[in-house]
Amino acid sequence: xxxxxxxxxxxxxxxxxxxxxxxxxxxxxxxxxxxxxxxxxxxxxxxxxxxxxxxxxxxxxxxxxxxxxxxxxxxxxxxxxxxxxxxxxxxxxxxxxxxxxxxxxxxxxxxxxxxxxxxxxxxxxxxxxxxxxxxxxxxxxxxxxxxxxxxxxxxxxxxxxxxxxxxxxxxxxxxxxxxxxxxxxxxxxxxxxxxxxxxxxxxxxxxxxxxxxxxxxxxxxxxxxxxxxxxxxxxxxxxxxxxxxxxxxxxxxxxxxxxxxxxxxxxxxxxxxxxxxxxxxxxxxxxxxxxxxxxxxxxxxxxxxxxxxxxxxxxxxxxxxxxxxxxxxxxxxxxxxxxxxxxxxxxxxxxxxxxxxxxxxxxxxxxxxxxxxxxxxxxxxxxxxxxxxxxxxxxxxxxxxxxxxxxxxxxxxxxxxxxxxxxx
Amino acid sequence: xxxxxxxxxxxxxxxxxxxxxxxxxxxxxxxxxxxxxxxxxxxxxxxxxxxxxxxxxxxxxxxxxxxxxxxxxxxxxxxxxxxxxxxxxxxxxxxxxxxxxxxxxxxxxxxxxxxxxxxxxxxxxxxxxxxxxxxxxxxxxxxxxxxxxxxxxxxxxxxxxxxxxxxxxxxxxxxxxxxxxxxxxxxxxxxxxxxxxxxxxxxxxxxxxxxxxxxxxxxxxxxxxxxxxxxxxxxxxxxxxxxxxxxxxxxxxxxxxxxxxxxxxxxxxxxxxxxxxxxxxxxxxxxxxxxxxxxxxxxxxxxxxxxxxxxxxxxxxxxxxxxxxxxxxxxxxxxxxxxxxxxxxxxxxxxxxxxxxxxxxxxxxxxxxxxxxxxxxxxxxxxxxxxxxxxxxxxxxxxxxxxxxxxxxxxxxxxxxxxxxxxx
Numbered sequence: 019x020x021x022x023x024x025x026x027x028x029x030x031x032x033x034x035x036x037x038x039x040x041x042x043x044x045x046x047x048x049x050x051x052x053x054x055x056x057x058x059x060x061x062x063x064x065x066x067x068x069x070x071x072x073x074x075x076x077x078x079x080x081x082x083x084x085x086x087x088x089x090x091x092x093x094x095x096x097x098x099x100x101x102x103x104x105x106x107x108x109x110x111x112x113x114x115x116x117x118x119x120x121x122x123x124x125x126x127x128x129x130x131x132x133x134x135x136x137x138x139x140x141x142x143x144x145x146x147x148x149x150x151x152x153x154x155x156x157x158x159x160x161x162x163x164x165x166x167x168x169x170x171x172x173x174x175x176x177x178x179x180x181x182x183x184x185x186x187x188x189x190x191x192x193x194x195x196x197x198x199x200x201x202x203x204x205x206x207x208x209x210x211x212x213x214x215x216x217x218x219x220x221x222x223x224x225x226x227x228x229x230x231x232x233x234x235x236x237x238x239x240x241x242x243x244x245x246x247x248x249x250x251x252x253x254x255x256x257x258x259x260x261x262x263x264x265x266x267x268x269x270x271x272x273x274x275x276x277x278x279x280x281x282x283x284x285x286x287x288x289x290x291x292x293x294x295x296x297x298x299x300x301x302x303x304x305x306x307x308x309x310x311x312x313x314x315x316x317x318x319x320x321x322x323x324x325x326x327x328x329x330x331x332x333x334x335x336x337x338x339x340x341x342x343x344x345x346x347x348x349x350x351x352x353x354x355x356x357x358x359x360x361x362x363x364x365x366x367x368x369x370x371x372x373x374x375x376x377x378x379x380x381x382x383x384x385x386x387x388x389x390x391x392x393x394x395x396x397x398x399x400x401x402x403x404x405x406x407x408x409x410x411x412x413x414x415x416x417x418x419x420x421x422x423x424x425x426x427x428x429x430x431x432x433x434x435x436x437x438x439x440x441x442x
Numbered sequence: 443x444x445x446x447x448x449x450x451x452x453x454x455x456x457x458x459x460x461x462x463x464x465x466x467x468x469x470x471x472x473x474x475x476x477x478x479x480x481x482x483x484x485x486x487x488x489x490x491x492x493x494x495x496x497x498x499x500x501x502x503x504x505x506x507x508x509x510x511x512x513x514x515x516x517x518x519x520x521x522x523x524x525x526x527x528x529x530x531x532x533x534x535x536x537x538x539x540x541x542x543x544x545x546x547x548x549x550x551x552x553x554x555x556x557x558x559x560x561x562x563x564x565x566x567x568x569x570x571x572x573x574x575x576x577x578x579x580x581x582x583x584x585x586x587x588x589x590x591x592x593x594x595x596x597x598x599x600x601x602x603x604x605x606x607x608x609x610x611x612x613x614x615x616x617x618x619x620x621x622x623x624x625x626x627x628x629x630x631x632x633x634x635x636x637x638x639x640x641x642x643x644x645x646x647x648x649x650x651x652x653x654x655x656x657x658x659x660x661x662x663x664x665x666x667x668x669x670x671x672x673x674x675x676x677x678x679x680x681x682x683x684x685x686x687x688x689x690x691x692x693x694x695x696x697x698x699x700x701x702x703x704x705x706x707x708x709x710x711x712x713x714x715x716x717x718x719x720x721x722x723x724x725x726x727x728x729x730x731x732x733x734x735x736x737x738x739x740x741x742x743x744x745x746x747x748x749x750x751x752x753x754x755x756x757x758x759x760x761x762x763x764x765x766x767x768x769x770x771x772x773x774x775x776x777x778x779x780x781x782x783x784x785x786x787x788x789x790x791x792x793x794x795x796x797x798x799x800x801x802x803x804x805x806x807x808x809x810x811x812x813x814x815x816x817x818x819x820x821x822x823x824x825x826x827x828x829x830x831x832x833x834x835x836x837x838x839x840x841x842x843x844x845x846x847x848x849x850x851x852x853x854x855x856x857x858x859x860x861x862x863x864x865x866x
Contacts, residue, residue, distance in 0.1 A: 039590045039732050050657055050769070051589055147587070153733035155579075155587035162586060163571070163579035165475055166463045166753030233474055291739060294718040308463050309577035309750040311723075312740030315715060316733065326733040329590030339763045345474070 019052055022336040023090040025059035025116075027082075027107065028097030029067040032121050032148065035321030036095060036328045037071050043329070053336045059085045082107045086114050093335055095119040095328050105129055112136035112144070117341065119331040121148035121324055127225035127238050134343050143341030145331035150223045151176055151300045153323035154316035155330070159304075160230045161342070167306030169231040171271040173441065176223045178298035178318045179207045179214035180246050180266040184283075185296045188254050188264065194247065206298060216245035217281040220268045227302065228270035228279050235346045236270065236279050240357040244282035253368060253436045256398070256407055257285050262366075263293040267441060276358040285366055285440040291315075361415045364393070364440035367408045369425070370432040377430045378406070384428065388421035389413070403432045409440065443476055446760040449483035449509040449540075451531065452521030453491040456545050456572065459745025460519060460752045461495050467753070477760045483509045506531045510538050517759055519543040519752050529553055536560035536568070541765065543755040545572035545748055551649035551662055558767055567765030569755035574647045575600055575724045577747035578740035579754070583728075584654045585766070591730030593655040595695040597865065600647045602722035602742045603631045603638035604670050604690040608707075609720045612678050612688065618671065630722060640669035641705040644692045651726065652694035652703050659770045660694065660703050664781040668706035677792060677860045680822070680831055681709050686790075687717040691865060700782040709790055709864040715739075785839045788817070788864035791832045793849070794856040801854045802830070808852065812845035813837070827856045833864065 024040075026033050040047075040055055048054045060078045062068055068078045082103075085091055094111045096118060098104040104125050108118050113136050120126065126133070126149050137144040147157040151174070160169075175181050179201060186197045198215070201207035213219050221243045228236040246266050254264050262285035270279040286293050291313050295301040300318030305311055317323040335341070371377045378395070385392055391411040398405045410418065418437075425431055448464075450457050464471075464479055472478045484502045486492055492502045506527075509515055518535045520542060522528040528549050532542050537560050544550065550557070550573050561568040571581040575598070584593075599605050603625060610621045622639070625631035637643050645667045652660040670690050678688050686709035694703040710717050715737050719725040724742030729735050741747040759765070795801045802819070809816055815835040822829040834842065842861075849855055 035732075043590055043592065043732070046592060047589055051766075153587075153730070154736050155583050158582065158587045159579050162758055163577075163582045163754045164750075165471055165757040166467055166750040168467065168470060289718065289720075291715070291718050294713065294715050296713075306577070306750065308459075308467070308746040308753075310741045310744070310747050312578050312738070314736070314738055316736030320734070322732040323734050326588075326590040326730065329732075330587045333589040334586055337764075337766070340761075342475075342761070 019048060019054050020336060021054045021056060022092055022332070023056050023058040023088070024332060025061065025085040025091050025094045026057060026097065027061045027094060029060060029062040029071065030097055031321045032324045032328065033097035034067065034071055035325030036097070037073060039322065039325045039329050047333060051333050051337070053333050055332065058088060058091050061085065082110065085116070086110050091116060093117045093119060093332055095332060096122060098122070099124070101125055101128065108133065109136045112142045113140045115140045115142050117143035117145065117335045119145045119328055119335060121328065123149040123219070123222040123226060127222040130229065131235065131346065137341070138343060141341070143335045143338060144343065145335050146226065147331050148324045148327035150226055151302060151314070152316060152318045152320060153326035154300065154302070154314050154318070156227065156302050156314050157230065158330070159314060160227070164306055164309065167308050169272070170305045170307055171269070172227060172231050172302060172304045173292065174224070174227065174268045174302035175265050175292060175295050175300050176268050176302065176318060177214050177220045177266060178300060179211065180220070181295065181300065182206045182298045183215070184246060184249070184254070184264055184266065187249070187251050188258070191251060191255070193251055194249055215247050217243045217266065220266060220281040224268035224270060224279055224281055228277065229346065230344060231270065231304070232272050232277055233344065233347050234277060235352050236277055237352060240279060240354065242280040242282065242359065246283050249283055250436060253366070253438060256368065257366065258288070260409065261288050262286065262440065263288045264438070265292060269441065277356060278358040278361060280361060283438055285438055287442060362412055363415060364412055364442060365410045365418050366436070366438040366440055367410070367434065368405065368436040369434045370403045370405055372430045372432060373404050374430055377404070380428055380430055381425055384424040385421045387424060388417045390417050390421045443472060443478050444760060445478045445480060446517060446756070447480050447482040447512070447515040448756060449485065449515045449518045450481060450521065451485045451518060453484060453486040453495065454521055455745045456748045456752065457521035458491065458495055459749030460521070461497060463746065463749045463753050471757060475757050475761070477757050479756065482512060482515050485509065506534065509540070510534050515540060517541045517543060517756055519756060520546060522546070523548070525549055525552065532557065533560045536566045537564045539564045539566050541567035541569065541759045543569045543752055543759060545752065547573040547643070547646040547650060551646040554653065555659065555770065561765070562767060565765070567759045567762060568767065569759050570650065571755050572748045572751035574650055575726060575738070576740060576742045576744060577750035578724065578726070578738050578742070580651065580726050580738050581654065582754070583738060584651070588730055588733065591732050593696070594729045594731055595693070596651060596655050596726060596728045597716065598648070598651065598692045598724070598726035599689050599716060599719050600692050600724050600726065600742060601638055601644045601690060602724060603635065604644070605719065605724065606630045606722045607639070608670060608673070608678070608688055608690065611673070611675050612682065615675060615679070617675055618673055639671050641667045641690065644690060644705045648692040648694060648703055648705055652701065653770065654768060655694065655728070656696050656701055657768065657771055658701065659776050660701055661776055664703060664778065666704040666706065666783065670707050673707055674860060677790070677862060680792070681790065682712070684833065685712050686710065686864065687712045688862070689716060693865065701780060702782040702785060704785060707862055709862055711866060786836055787839060788836055788866060789834045789842055790860070790862045790864055791834070791858065792829065792860040793858045794827045794829055796854045796856060797828050798854055801828070804852055804854055805849055808848040809845050811848060812841045814841050814845045
């Protein structure tokens with residue numbers, strides 16, 4: 019039986035969930051995995067949280083040095099979130115030879131190379147399954163199951179709040195603002211929902227997942243980010259008619275040595291496996307050159323699902339005699355030119371035009387002038403202007419932007435109301 | 443850089459795929475994972491296969507002792523399939539301290555405890571990701587990501603041939619026999635399709651997956667097996683109308699200390715993630731007590747997807763200083779009474795009855811007499827008899843069988859034409 023001393027930094031939602039799993043399933047873990055987990059420290063300012071969990075108060079303290087100076091604590095699980103004091107504490111732990119297990123996506127997406135350097139120096143491990151997609155083992159899969167592959171792309175629904183909102187808008191035909199209010203009331207969205215609805219949360223996760231997938235650091239500065247707060251239920255309805263479902267997608271691709279990484283609303287075919295990912299569920303779709311397409315799906319958040327990922331990392335880390343690192347190929351030399359920003363997509367465009375003859379010809383000419391090929395056009399209604407929807411063939415985004423600029427100058431145009439990328 | 447000597451036993455579809463991945467991605471694997479893989483032996487009777495792959499013929503032989511007696515071969519990947527000579531060869535390799543990596547589900551489902559005993563004795567590793575669901579990392583997930591959970595159930599579409607057939611019957615409205623012929627022509631089904639269409643392949647895989655999930659041996663003798671060869675396209679159509687999709691499911695559950703394991707056609711709600719698994723794709727849906735529902739999806743077979751799983755296991759094995767074993771709780775004491783055979787399901791029943799008054803009352807009375815509660819009844823058509831479809835509430839299968847026996851004795855019954863379980 020291997021005995022492992024563990025410290026929990028923070029007893030919030032995920033920390034509390036982790037504590038409950040370690041207590042309730044500790045005996046099973048010892049029997050099945052041969053690892054006896056001993057919670058030696060809980061660092062938590064609010065002792066009431068420990069009381070509420072029925073935790074042993076003698077291990078609760080507010081001093082990180084209690085952890086760092088304890089030779090019998092080998093693994094530190096961090097639940098503070100945010101940058102400080104997590105970054106400072108974790109680097110001290112790593113340099114002291116203590117492996118860390120974390121759900122902290124913001125810290126990881128911004129400070130991964132620094133954390134990895136400290137880990138290598140302290141010969142400690144760095145585990146972060148819980149930072150992306152709750153208990154769904156996407157990190158373990160990318161590190162322990164894709165060794166025979168070059169990952170070509172990954173596409174994910176990685177934020178439960180936005181997926182819940184878009185699912186409700188689609189299923190119930192409601193406006194964004196009404197669904198957001200309801201989501202906040204139900205606890206699916208924060209009082210300040212920016213991190214989720216503006217795509218920041220998805221962006222941090224994409225930085226982590228794509229860096230791991232491509233073995234090259236993909237900093238958040240190189241990730242295009244667009245949230246869902248401008249989504250109109252009309253477009254969700256039109257999309258449905260054309261066989262598409264709207265999702266907030268996190269997408270990363272690698273070809274010709276360049277990486278493309280973006281978070282934005284996107285239409286996907288309604289029979290694509292990602293389209294069936296509803297409510298607060300998440301999924302990541304990976305394309306490997308040998309394994310082909312695989313998808314991992316499950317709850318992206320929550321005390322117990324995320325706690326499950328933390329406990330999995332604790333047990334996994336406990337069994338390693340030598341920890342593995344990501345070893346980015348480009349950690350000292352990330353250049354903007356390594357990243358492609360001229361995305362190649364299909365586009366859905368909804369515009370309102372004057373109800374005159376010759377309008378379509380002028381708009382079609384503007385598209386053609388910029389080499390944007392039209393797949394489909396549909397006119398919808400005609401109240402004080404005609405609404406037209408275009409679906410383009412695959413086109414470089416620079417071309418699409420130039421075409422839209424030209425179209426915006428046409429006297430016959432009232433407004434371009436929506437441009438949504440389509441991922442087939 | 444860790445140097446690992448590998449032997450490939452067999453160069454069929456998966457062996458050939460593995461060889462190609464090791465050659466094409468060997469440099470990447472060395473750079474990313476620090477493992478240099480050296481193919482020291484290829485055991486293959488047909489040298490032409492090696493020639494076709496451009497393999498180094500100096501490593502090709504027909505004598506397993508070349509492998510066993512080579513101290514520089516640490517990992518043996520087996521592609522023979524079937525029981526012998528694979529079982530004899532692999533036990534020799536394990537006792538000689540060589541880890542094995544295999545796709546051999548039949549061998550594993552029948553001889554796992556014996557293989558594990560030899561592995562422990564030789565201090566060697568036993569890896570079998572490729573035995574289930576191609577390159578989809580279901581084994582790695584069950585062993586390395588679910589440590590914080592008790593697995594409550596798993597449900598899978600684990601056979602590509604049958605999923606292809608049922609998808610085509612559903613999408614194209616075709617008869618089973620026509621689709622089977624087409625599947626054979628396209629290479630999706632074997633000339634003798636029994637192993638797939640009669641559920642044997644799914645049964646072997648369920649034995650492996652459920653044994654791993656529950657840490658208890660689930661022998662194939664305890665698995666209920668029913669294939670798809672009696673499926674009528676009528677029932678697929680009716681099911682669709684009621685919001686259900688028909689799949690061949692492999693299901694295992696654990697409660698009250700008893701395990702239930704079964705392979706059979708089943709209706710699932712058409713908006714369930716498993717319903718979107720089409721063609722030759724596979725998926726496994728796991729329910730853990732903490733992680734909740736997760737699903738893994740991808741190609742269940744093929745040279746490169748399965749080769750990807752083999753290579754992943756080779757690299758994973760290469761990095762272990764101490765291999766882990768499943769350590770079944772019940773390996774010496776599997777009893778029939780540990781397994782529940784009185785499944786609790788919803789049922790779809792299609793019957794043909796005489797077109798008389800009072801028929802429904804008599805049939806309803808027969809159901810009621812055996813405590814089978816009816817959720818829905820629909821009469822369809824009336825040519826020389828009326829077709830009636832029943833959907834029941836959840837009921838023990840013994841009750842359902844007793845009710846059907848009673849109904850079969852009713853003079854007003856012409857025939858009970860289909861009974862299909864419904865998994866909600």
